[in-house]
Amino acid sequence: MRMAVAATAPIGAEVLRGLAERHDVAYVLTRPDRPKGRGRRVGAPAAKEIAEKLGIEVRQPERPAEIDDLDVDVIVVAAYGALIPRELLERALWLNVHPSLLPRWRGAAPVERAIMAGDAETGVSIIQLVEELDAGPIGAVRAFPIAEEDDAGSVFAQAARLAPELVEEALEMRNFRPQEGEVTYAEKIGPADRELDWSRPAAELHNRIRALSPHIGARGELHGRPVIVWRSRLVDGELEILEVQPEGRRRMTLEEFERGLR
Numbered sequence: 737m738r739m740a741v742a743a744t745a746p747i748g749a750e751v752l753r754g755l756a757e758r759h760d761v762a763y764v765l766t767r768p769d770r771p772k773g774r775g776r777r778v779g780a781p782a783a784k785e786i787a788e789k790l791g792i793e794v795r796q797p798e799r800p801a802e803i804d805d806l807d808v809d810v811i812v813v814a815a816y817g818a819l820i821p822r823e824l825l826e827r828a829l830w831l832n833v834h835p836s837l838l839p840r841w842r843g844a845a846p847v848e849r850a851i852m853a854g855d856a857e858t859g860v861s862i863i864q865l866v867e868e869l870d871a872g873p874i875g876a877v878r879a880f881p882i883a884e885e886d887d888a889g890s891v892f893a894q895a896a897r898l899a900p901e902l903v904e905e906a907l908e909m910r911n912f913r914p915q916e917g918e919v920t921y922a923e924k925i926g927p928a929d930r931e932l933d934w935s936r937p938a939a940e941l942h943n944r945i946r947a948l949s950p951h952i953g954a955r956g957e958l959h960g961r962p963v964i965v966w967r968s969r970l971v972d973g974e975l976e977i978l979e980v981q982p983e984g985r986r987r988m989t990l991e992e993f994e995r996g997l998r
Contacts, residue, residue: 754900875906932956
C-alpha cells in the first residue's frame with residue numbers, strides 16, 4: 737500500500753513523523769511557504785521541515801485541485817489546512833486525523849474549544865474524508881483525559897502520539913461506521929476569543945488561558961498594562977497567573993513582570 741501524508745501545522749508534522757516510522761511515505765502534500773513571525777519572512781510549513789529532514793518528497797500546490805497524479809492508495813490528512821475536492825476524494829482513500837471525539841467538535845479548533853468548554857476528555861478520531869466538514873465515517877477512535885493543568889500544547893502532543901497507531905487500526909480493520917451523537921462545532925479562534933474578562937469565573941479564565949497556550953495566547957490587562965497571559969493555575973478556586981508577556985517583550989513570570997513595575 738502506497739501512502740502519502742497531507743499536513744501543514746505542527747500537529748500534522750508530528751503525525752507525519754510517527755507515520756514515517758511505520759510506513760514508507762511516498763510524499764508529503766503541504767501548503768506553500770508563507771510569511772510568518774514578526775519579521776514576516778517567508779518560511780516553510782512545519783510538515784515540510786520534517787519531511788525534508790526525513791528525506792521525503794514534498795509537494796506544495798497552491799490548491800489541491802492542481803494535483804495531476806496522486807500515485808498512492810491512501811492519503812492521511814492531519815492539519816493540512818485546505819479542502820480536498822470531490823474528484824480527488826474519489827481517486828484514493830483519504831483518512832483524516834481529527835483531534836476530538838467526533839461528532840463533538842467538528843471544525844477548525846477542536847482542541848481549543850474542548851479546553852475552553854471545560855471538557856474532561858477528548859481524543860483522536862480517524863475518519864474517511866468526505867465533502868461535508870469532518871462528517872465522514874469513523875474507522876478508529878481513542879479517548880484520553882484532559883487534566884486541569886493540560887494546555888493545548890500537551891493535548892495536541894498526546895493526539896499526535898496516538899494518531900499513527902489509530903491510522904494503522906483503521907487501515908487494518910476497514911470497518912468505518914457513521915458518527916453517532918450530538919454534533920458540535922469548533923469555530924476558528926478569533927480576536928474576541930483571546931480577550932480575558934477578569935469579571936468571569938476563575939475556572940473559565942483558566943480554561944481560556946490554557947486553551948490558547950502555547951501557540952496563540954490570551955490577552956488581558958494587568959496593572960494597567962496589556963499582556964498576553966500564557967500560564968495560570970487554580971488554587972482553592974482562585975485564579976493564579978504564572979506567566980505573562982508584556983507588549984514588545986519576552987515571556988516572563990508574573991513576579992518578574994510585577995518587579996519591573998516598581
